[in-house]
Amino acid sequence: MQYKQQFFYLCKTPLSAEGPEHVEVVTRAEDSEDFPRVFKEYEELRSHAFNEDKIYSVVRADDIYDLVRTGTEKEAKEEAYEKAEQEIITNLQHRVMQDGDANAKGILKEVYGIEE
Template identity: 70%
Template sequence: MNYKHKFFYLCKTPLSAEGPEDVEIIDRAESSDEFPELFKEYEELRSHAFNEDKLYSIIRADDVYTILRTGTEQEARDMAFDKAEQEIVTNLQHRVMQKNDSEAEAILKEVHGVES
């Protein structure tokens, strides 16, 4: 068994992301002691997407933020994109239905293969 040191990564995946290469690593915590500060930053970045009942809503999000625990930045990017992809599709579909957003419609079709 090979030991692999893991870190906590705070990742930002834009709604226009086409793959893991578009995921931004915002911050990294190297130990559990640093995690509370990283989580506080995560909550602040997502705060605009909460409704008046303090519930997070992906359709209000401008970007998808994720905290992951893994070994490398590339693994974090891959995991963040995989985890965010369904939320991105949901957000874009909502933008098309509610706002008739042609840019969101194009991203859905060209990047995610979803017809709206």
């Protein structure tokens, strides 16, 4: 097995993402000493999605942020999308049920094949 350097990538997956190509790498930790900076940014970007009890709620999220540890930006985007996909579906379903959001309904139907 050949050694492959790994980095922590902070990724942003929009609710409208249709695949890894729509995931944005916000930043990455260049080494272990840089990780606290990336983690702090991750916490700040997700802060709007916390409820009054300080618990993260995916239905309050405008975008899905995730920390991924892997070797390349391409792999980070793929892993981030895979991890975010179920949260995106949950968020969109909530928007359809609560607000009758036609855009969310369209994304669910066209991208995920889910009729709401």
